[in-house]
Amino acid sequence: MSPCGVGVDGAGALIVSACEFCGIYKILRNGTTTVVAGVIGICGTTDGIGSIARFYYPSSVATDAQQNVAYITDQGNSRIRAMDLLTYNVTTVTGSSANYREGAFSTALFNYCSGVIFRSTATGKVLYITDNKNNRIRKANFSSLLVSTVAIVPVPFYLDLSVDEVRLFVGSDNGAIFQVYLPNSSATILAGADGVSGYVDAVGPAARFHAIHGVALNHDESALFVGDWLNYVLRRIELSNRSVTTAAGTGAMATIEGGSVLSMCAKWLLSSNTNVVSNCNILGS
Numbered sequence: 001m002s003p004c005g006v007g008v009d010g011a012g013a014l015i016v017s018a019c020e021f022c023g024i025y026k027i028l029r030n031g032t033t034t035v036v037a038g039v040i041g042i043c044g045t046t047d048g049i050g051s052i053a054r055f056y057y058p059s060s061v062a063t064d065a066q067q068n069v070a071y072i073t074d075q076g077n078s079r080i081r082a083m084d085l086l087t088y089n090v091t092t093v094t095g096s097s098a099n100y101r102e103g104a105f106s107t108a109l110f111n112y113c114s115g116v117i118f119r120s121t122a123t124g125k126v127l128y129i130t131d132n133k134n135n136r137i138r139k140a141n142f143s144s145l146l147v148s149t150v151a152i153v154p155v156p157f158y159l160d161l162s163v164d165e166v167r168l169f170v171g172s173d174n175g176a177i178f179q180v181y182l183p184n185s186s187a188t189i190l191a192g193a194d195g196v197s198g199y200v201d202a203v204g205p206a207a208r209f210h211a212i213h214g215v216a217l218n219h220d221e222s223a224l225f226v227g228d229w230l231n232y233v234l235r236r237i238e239l240s241n242r243s244v245t246t247a248a249g250t251g252a253m254a255t256i257e258g259g260s261v262l263s264m265c266a267k268w269l270l271s272s273n274t275n276v277v278s279n280c281n282i283l284g285s
Contacts, residue, residue, distance in 0.1 A: 010066070022056060094108050
C-alpha cells in the first residue's frame with residue numbers, strides 16, 4: 001500500500017494516501033480495504049470522481065470538521081486536492097505547478113507541499129500547509145480564498161496545531177522539530193538541530209532525529225509524538241521540559257505489533273485516543 005497520510009471520515013473509517021502508488025484507500029473498521037480515488041500505480045493530475053482522478057505522490061490527509069471532505073497534499077503535483085467523502089469526487093483547491101506565489105487560490109503556487117492541517121475557526125475555514133521546497137508554512141484561507149505565508153521553516157514536512165490555534169509544531173526533514181508561534185510568526189527549535197541527523201534521546205537541542213515524517217500532539221497537549229522515519233522509532237517530546245524519549249521501536253526495520261514496542265512505525269493505535277501511525281506519519285485526534 002505504501003501508506004503516507006491518514007485521515008478519518010465520519011463513520012470512523014481511515015482514509016489513507018498510498019503515496020508511492022498514487023491512490024487513496026478507505027479502510028473500514030472491520031479491515032475491509034478499497035481504493036476510492038485514483039488508480040494504483042497510475043499517476044497524473046486529473047480531477048474527477050473515483051478512478052477517474054489522478055494523483056502524483058499524495059502525501060498528507062486532513063478531514064474537515066464535519067469529516068465530509070478530505071484535503072490531500074498532492075506532493076508531486078504541488079497541489080492541494082479535496083476529495084468529497086460521499087461521492088469521492090476529487091478537485092484541485094489551489095496550486096498548479098512547482099514554484100512559489102502568494103495570492104488567490106487560483107494563482108498561488110507551491111513546491112512539494114507535504115503536510116496539511118484543517119481548522120474551522122471563528123472567522124472561517126483554513127488549511128495550514130508545509131511548502132517543503134519553499135521552506136515555508138502556508139495558510140489557505142477559505143473565507144478570502146487567499147494563500148499566504150505564516151512562517152519560514154527549513155524543509156518542513158509534517159505538522160500539527162494546538163487546540164487554541166496559537167502554536168504549530170513542525171517536523172523538518174533537516175532533523176529538527178520547530179514550534180511556530182502564530183501571533184507573530186516566530187519559529188524556534190523545540191528539539192533536535194537544524195541540519196544534523198542522528199539518534200539521541202536527550203533534552204531540546206541535544207536530541208537527534210533522522211527524517212521526521214509525522215508529528216501529533218497527545219490528547220491533553222502535554223507531549224508531542226514524532227515519527228522518526230529513518231531511525232524506525234516513535235519518539236515523544238514532553239512539552240514542559242523538551243525532554244525527548246523513545247516511545248516505541250527498537251531501531252530495526254520490521255513490522256512487529258504489541259505492547260509498547262513497534263519496531264517499524266507501520267500501523268498502530270496510541271493509547272485510548274484515535275492516534276494512528278502510518279509509515280511513521282502520525283494522525284492524532
